[in-house]
Amino acid sequence: MNIAKNMEAIFIIAIGLVSVTTLATAAVPAARNAAPVSVPAGADANMMVVHVTAKRLTAAQKAQLAD
Numbered sequence: 001m002n003i004a005k006n007m008e009a010i011f012i013i014a015i016g017l018v019s020v021t022t023l024a025t026a027a028v029p030a031a032r033n034a035a036p037v038s039v040p041a042g043a044d045a046n047m048m049v050v051h052v053t054a055k056r057l058t059a060a061q062k063a064q065l066a067d
Contacts, residue, residue: 003010057065
């Protein structure tokens with residue numbers, strides 16, 4: 001019967017232990033601890049570049065496409 005009285009305290013202590021161990025064993029993701037990689041400008045002379053030159057759609061054209 002004594003355990004039934006203290007069930008709330010046991011539950012809170014268990015949640016606390018789980019929280020502490022989760023934070024203590026969490027590892028830093030590889031993306032965060034790696035130094036950022038930079039590519040020098042002009043490194044790839046064969047790089048494809050896309051230039052988009054188009055007019056914006058009017059409201060009537062957008063409505064027609066929505067159908």
